[in-house]
Amino acid sequence: AQSVTQLGSHVSVSEGALVLLRCNYSSSVPPYLFWYVQYPNQGLQLLLKYTSAATLVKGINGFEAEFKKSETSFHLTKPSAHMSDAAEYFCAVTPSGGYQKVTFGIGTKLQVIP
Amino acid sequence: KAGVTQTPRYLIKTRGQQVTLSCSPISGHRSVSWYQQTPGQGLQFLFEYFSETQRNKGNFPGRFSGRQFSNSRSEMNVSTLELGDSALYLCASSQPIAGGRGRHEQFFGPGTRLTVL
Numbered sequence: 001a002q003s004v005t006q007l008g009s010h011v012s013v014s015e016g017a018l019v020l021l022r023c024n025y026s027s028s029v030p031p032y033l034f035w036y037v038q039y040p041n042q043g044l045q046l047l048l049k050y051t052s053a054a055t056l057v058k059g060i061n062g063f064e065a066e067f068k069k070s071e072t073s074f075h076l077t078k079p080s081a082h083m084s085d086a087a088e089y090f091c092a093v094t095p096s097g098g099y100q101k102v103t104f105g106i107g108t109k110l111q112v113i114p
Numbered sequence: 115k116a117g118v119t120q121t122p123r124y125l126i127k128t129r130g131q132q133v134t135l136s137c138s139p140i141s142g143h144r145s146v147s148w149y150q151q152t153p154g155q156g157l158q159f160l161f162e163y164f165s166e167t168q169r170n171k172g173n174f175p176g177r178f179s180g181r182q183f184s185n186s187r188s189e190m191n192v193s194t195l196e197l198g199d200s201a202l203y204l205c206a207s208s209q210p211i212a213g214g215r216g217r218h219e220q221f222f223g224p225g226t227r228l229t230v231l
Contacts, residue, residue, distance in 0.1 A: 032216050032217070034219055034220075036222075041224075042224055042225075043118070043204055043206075043222035043223050043224045043225055044157075044204070044206075044220075044222040045222070046219045046220075046221075049219050051211075051216070090156070090157065094216065094217060095216065096215065096216045097214060097215060097216055098214060098216065099145075099164065099169065099210050099214075099216070099217055100170065100217075101147070101159050101162060101170040101172075102147070102159070102217075102220060103159070104149075104156055104157040104159075105156065106154075106155070106156035107156050107157075
C-alpha cells in the first residue's frame, strides 16, 4: 500500500521568493513519484517525475524536486515565484513494479502575492 | 498527438438520474483511469481499465461503474445520482513501462464538471 501526505493545503509566497511545497510518501516498495499542477478549470499537467534515476529531478517552468529516501520525501521547489505559478499542486506515488494505481495527495494551493 | 478528451465538459442532473461520461485517451494508450475531484478531498481514485479489463478499483459504491472499449475509449456511469456526486470527474491515460517495471506518467483530460441538483 502507498500513501502521500502534502503538508500545507494552502501556501502563500511573495513574487520572487522561494517556493517550497512539501510531500512525504509511504510505500512498501521503491516508488515512482510525480508532481502535477492544476490551473483553474483544467486537468492536471505533469511538472516532473522520479523513476529511480537521478534523485534531483528538474521539471518544467523552473521547478525541481529531490527524492530523499531516508526522509521519504519528494519536496517541490522553485527559486523564484512568478504570478503565473499560482495554481494547485499535487504529489503522487505509485509502486515501481507491476501496474498499480496512482495515489495522489490532497493538493496544495499556491498563492503568489505581488 | 491529440491529448485526452472528455465529453461532455459540463453536465447538470437531478437526484436519482443516471449519467454517462466519456473519455478518449491519447492514441496508443491502453490504460484509462477515472478520478473524482472535490474541494477538500483531492483526487479520489475510482477505477482503472487496461485493454478492456478493470485493473484497479477504488472504494466507491456500486453505483459507479465503468467500461472500456476495444479502441481504448472509456465510459463511466453513475446511477441513482446523489447530491454528493457533484464533482469534477477526471480521466487519465497512461502506458506501462516495458518489462513490468511500473508505469509511465498519466496524461489528464480537462474533466467533466457534474452538478447534481
